[in-house]
Amino acid sequence: MSAMTRPVLNKKQVEMNYLLHEAPREKHFITGAQAMSEAVKRANVDMAIAYPITPQSEVMHLVGDVFAQGHIKEYYRAEEELGTMSAIAGASRAGVRLFTATSGPGLIRGLEAIASWPGHRVPAVLGILTRVINAPLSIQPDNLEMAYMLYSGAVMLHAENQQDTFDFTLAAFAIAEKVDVYIPVAVATEGFFVTHAKGYVNMMSEDLVYKEFDPVASPVPAMDNETPPARIQRDAPVQKSNFMSYLIHSVWQQEIWDSNSRAMKYIYEYLGGPIEVQNPGSDIMILASGCAAAQAREAHRYAQEEGLSVGFVKVKAIRPFPKNEIREALKSAKKVIVPEHNIVGWLCTEVKAAIPNGGIVLEGPRVFGGMTLPVELIMFEIYEALGIEHNIKL
Amino acid sequence: MSLAYITPSERFKKYLPKDYVELIDFGPFGKSQEEAGPGNMGQFKELMEEHPMCSGCWMAYYIRLIFASLPCPEETVTIGTAGCGRLAISQAAVPFIYGNYGDQNAMASGLTRAFRLRFPDKTKDVITIAGDGGTMDIGFSMTMHSWIRGERFTTIMLDNEVYGNTGGQSSGMSPKGAVLKMAPMGKDFEKMPATDLAKAAGCVYIVRMSPTNIKAAAKVIRRAIFVAREVGPTFIHAYTSCNIEYSIPTEDVFADAIELGKGRFKFDEYMTDEAKIVIERVEGEEKIARKARKAAKAEAVN
Numbered sequence: 001m002s003a004m005t006r007p008v009l010n011k012k013q014v015e016m017n018y019l020l021h022e023a024p025r026e027k028h029f030i031t032g033a034q035a036m037s038e039a040v041k042r043a044n045v046d047m048a049i050a051y052p053i054t055p056q057s058e059v060m061h062l063v064g065d066v067f068a069q070g071h072i073k074e075y076y077r078a079e080e081e082l083g084t085m086s087a088i089a090g091a092s093r094a095g096v097r098l099f100t101a102t103s104g105p106g107l108i109r110g111l112e113a114i115a116s117w118p119g120h121r122v123p124a125v126l127g128i129l130t131r132v133i134n135a136p137l138s139i140q141p142d143n144l145e146m147a148y149m150l151y152s153g154a155v156m157l158h159a160e161n162q163q164d165t166f167d168f169t170l171a172a173f174a175i176a177e178k179v180d181v182y183i184p185v186a187v188a189t190e191g192f193f194v195t196h197a198k199g200y201v202n203m204m205s206e207d208l209v210y211k212e213f214d215p216v217a218s219p220v221p222a223m224d225n226e227t228p229p230a231r232i233q234r235d236a237p238v239q240k241s242n243f244m245s246y247l248i249h250s251v252w253q254q255e256i257w258d259s260n261s262r263a264m265k266y267i268y269e270y271l272g273g274p275i276e277v278q279n280p281g282s283d284i285m286i287l288a289s290g291c292a293a294a295q296a297r298e299a300h301r302y303a304q305e306e307g308l309s310v311g312f313v314k315v316k317a318i319r320p321f322p323k324n325e326i327r328e329a330l331k332s333a334k335k336v337i338v339p340e341h342n343i344v345g346w347l348c349t350e351v352k353a354a355i356p357n358g359g360i361v362l363e364g365p366r367v368f369g370g371m372t373l374p375v376e377l378i379m380f381e382i383y384e385a386l387g388i389e390h391n392i393k394l
Numbered sequence: 395m396s397l398a399y400i401t402p403s404e405r406f407k408k409y410l411p412k413d414y415v416e417l418i419d420f421g422p423f424g425k426s427q428e429e430a431g432p433g434n435m436g437q438f439k440e441l442m443e444e445h446p447m448c449s450g451c452w453m454a455y456y457i458r459l460i461f462a463s464l465p466c467p468e469e470t471v472t473i474g475t476a477g478c479g480r481l482a483i484s485q486a487a488v489p490f491i492y493g494n495y496g497d498q499n500a501m502a503s504g505l506t507r508a509f510r511l512r513f514p515d516k517t518k519d520v521i522t523i524a525g526d527g528g529t530m531d532i533g534f535s536m537t538m539h540s541w542i543r544g545e546r547f548t549t550i551m552l553d554n555e556v557y558g559n560t561g562g563q564s565s566g567m568s569p570k571g572a573v574l575k576m577a578p579m580g581k582d583f584e585k586m587p588a589t590d591l592a593k594a595a596g597c598v599y600i601v602r603m604s605p606t607n608i609k610a611a612a613k614v615i616r617r618a619i620f621v622a623r624e625v626g627p628t629f630i631h632a633y634t635s636c637n638i639e640y641s642i643p644t645e646d647v648f649a650d651a652i653e654l655g656k657g658r659f660k661f662d663e664y665m666t667d668e669a670k671i672v673i674e675r676v677e678g679e680e681k682i683a684r685k686a687r688k689a690a691k692a693e694a695v696n
Contacts, residue, residue: 046508046512078503079500083497083503086493086497086501086536087500090503091505093501094505095512223471224518225399225400225470225518226396226399
């Protein structure tokens with residue numbers, strides 16, 4: 001087969017604020033996978049590296065098409081996820097904008113490299129299209145893998161729907177590359193429920209792109225033998241067992257987590273803040289992230305129709321975790337319901353630890369292994385918490 | 395840009411560490427092999443100094459040799475992984491990237507592609523230097539797939555036939571029968587056929603050697619780099635004994651390297667026709683340049 005040539009596109013480069021907040025948008029009816037790849041198309045990505053796993057594959061297929069259409073400059077399928085994530089780390093040393101995506105077992109396989117990205121100051125964007133971690137085998141949505149990411153040092157956003165997936169992915173590039181952040185940003189959303197289902201997404205023209213990556217503006221210069229200050233070694237492994245090596249590692253990691261905290265102001269700037277709150281001050285608050293937030297939103301609507309004192313909190317940023325914002329939103333709640341798509345309840349644990357009266361947080365409801373999260377499941381908890389008689393049988 | 399970016403301006407020089415300034419003035423940056431190559435090691439400031447390797451370490455010697463042989467150190471980036479080698483490699487005055495366990499060839503794949511994307515008109519040399527465990531055990535899949543994909547960089551395996559840095563465990567490259575940690579009854583399978591695997595995976599220039607002859611070893615290193623620039627993946631499988639884990643008395647290290655160079659590390663060079671064309675061209679050009687320099691020198695003397 002002859003090599004195909006890719007068109008050279010001439011697109012208008014703009015700032016992220018213009019792209020997200022000012023550029024005119026048109027409504028499209030697309031899948032979550034399409035939404036993520038459409039964001040990549042507008043993010044002026046230099047290089048994307050792919051490795052298949054259901055349900056993520058759809059995203060990187062589409063990113064491959066975006067490459068073939070000339071929107072990004074380099075793309076290949078790597079050998080497996082550790083190879084993928086390592087190649088991202090290698091490419092980032094050359095000073096380019098990078099994207100990849102994975103799911104469940106793939107994330108776990110690549111985690112050794114991913115967990116080192118923040119320390120290596122790799123400002124890449126990682127899509128996580130959630131899936132059961134195997135045994136017994138399942139390809140279904142379940143966001144347990146996000147629990148393994150919580151302490152990686154990466155910024156983590158959790159998208160509720162296709163629109164969020166588009167906006168969060170686009171914003172992620174700007175957040176990751178800020179001089180006072182400069183660590184990876186993971187954008188998670190539920191496999192199948194979002195990736196393979198269509199929803200309305202308002203998108204700006206694809207003739208607009210985020211301004212190109214500037215390796216000189218990086219706080220950790222590219223290792224390209226070009227970008228000053230000249231450095232003869234960048235990633236000194238902490239080689240010796242002495243106090244200096246302990247000190248180097250500890251201050252470096254403190255800086256990673258400080259960088260993670262500093263991402264918060266950009267989450268306000270680009271995404272309007274880390275949480276969305278409706279009816280604060282209600283007796284019962286339903287707090288959720290990702291796809292569970294869509295179901296929680298619906299339960300909240302039912303509760304409003306029934307005149308119940310129920311409020312709603314959607315958590316968009318998982319890292320940095322919006323402790324202060326959540327504390328404020330839950331300050332007069334009597335009970336907090338945390339619906340989740342995983343068995344361990346990692347969000348529930350985070351919320352309990354964030355507020356002074358963690359005992360008001362109920363364990364669940366939780367579904368896992370790919371089950372859907374019926375609104376009735378949340379309504380059941382609301383009725384029980386309020387002591388209202390009901391006919392919901394589980 | 396690269397030579398310029400490491401060279402301090404005259405007025406700034408006095409504020410820089412003496413080591414740095416001397417490295418630029420007397421080291422091999424921007425110099426020919428006659429001026430600062432392996433043939434006259436000890437007469438110029440080397441890129442790697444003060445390594446923390448064991449006394450008598452043959453690997454440390456070979457790593458020094460690698461750095462002295464680089465065709466263009468100011469445009470070179472090395473990538474390594476856990477193991478003794480990186481203790482020395484990371485102290486060389488050439489950018490070094492340390493990733494995770496055995497992922498050096500995956501990192502190099504991303505790095506070389508991104509370099510070509512950003513600097514399409516420049517030559518940037520990427521070299522992975524890792525041990526036998528990093529290259530053939532834990533990094534096996536990433537090593538093989540980088541070759542299968544035809545990634546254009548050089549892979550150097552420092553084969554000491556053991557996990558030296560972690561305390562002497564048996565590796566895939568240990569010879570059959572070797573009694574090592576984690577093989578307390580002796581290793582019960584053969585040494586992995588690394589160069590055969592490289593050939594099957596599409597490396598275009600492959601050498602197995604015990605680098606006892608400085609000139610020959612330097613030539614191989616340079617050939618591997620020149621070919622990787624233009625043709626495809628290249629691989630050097632070098633014997634770099636572990637005198638500690640194999641209990642080789644320091645004074646016998648060289649004799650051991652000679653001995654193995656007659657045995658399982660017998661010199662073996664493979665190149666494709668395309669690689670041969672590049673080697674002949676580059677070495678021809680070097681020869682002409684060398685003659686011209688000699689003539690100019692003679693002229694100056696006259």
